[in-house]
Amino acid sequence: MTGARPVLALTRFKLAAYVGAHRVVQPFIGLLAIMILLYSTRVTPGQELATYSDSAALLVPVFAWAVRGLLDTEPDVQRLISATAAGRPGREVAGGLLAGAAVAACLALLALLVPLGIGFTAFPGGEVLAGGTALHVLSLVTGTALGALTSRPILPDPAVSTLSLIGGYAAVLLISLAPVTWLTVPVIGWIRAANEPSFLTASLPGLAAPTLAWCAVGLFVYIRLRRAHP
Numbered sequence: 001m002t003g004a005r006p007v008l009a010l011t012r013f014k015l016a017a018y019v020g021a022h023r024v025v026q027p028f029i030g031l032l033a034i035m036i037l038l039y040s041t042r043v044t045p046g047q048e049l050a051t052y053s054d055s056a057a058l059l060v061p062v063f064a065w066a067v068r069g070l071l072d073t074e075p076d077v078q079r080l081i082s083a084t085a086a087g088r089p090g091r092e093v094a095g096g097l098l099a100g101a102a103v104a105a106c107l108a109l110l111a112l113l114v115p116l117g118i119g120f121t122a123f124p125g126g127e128v129l130a131g132g133t134a135l136h137v138l139s140l141v142t143g144t145a146l147g148a149l150t151s152r153p154i155l156p157d158p159a160v161s162t163l164s165l166i167g168g169y170a171a172v173l174l175i176s177l178a179p180v181t182w183l184t185v186p187v188i189g190w191i192r193a194a195n196e197p198s199f200l201t202a203s204l205p206g207l208a209a210p211t212l213a214w215c216a217v218g219l220f221v222y223i224r225l226r227r228a229h230p
Contacts, residue, residue, distance in 0.1 A: 009086075038115075055136070061143070
């Protein structure tokens, strides 16, 4: 097989194994808990984007947990077999990241759609939906990077992996309290900016740039480490 076909085949295989092992239930429960927390009382008009920003910030560790769980599903020997069958180790890494991102995207879609039916008092406008979608995309990219860096191929000890995931998220929150947004992924900045006017045009580009840059660095480190420890 050449091109994208082996990567897509591995992505489907990893998704099937993840769902079959019922590990998808764990992040879904986390998503459900956050939905109950945010939408047990209907959101009043004008507060939809602010609530979406809270959702995006709180879901980062849920997305990370989902990605980590997917990457941990395959035993080490099976992962090596998959890399060999794909022809190149990089294809197995790409398949895992795509599968993890796909799971996170499904959870993010639920987080966006559920409030439209049971969470908001009134249906929000297009700008709110666009802003909420953008924030959840940033959240799932952040969660994908964090989950990959704390997965078993990088951190074999489950306790160390779990503590690193929680500690990494806590560190991001603490550092993002600083007024300089480029120090880390500005999760707190997402929440603050959602209450400002012209969020899409004035605030979002300045928040997206450091978020995507730090996530790119994290994924680059993950890929480099996977090359060293397949």
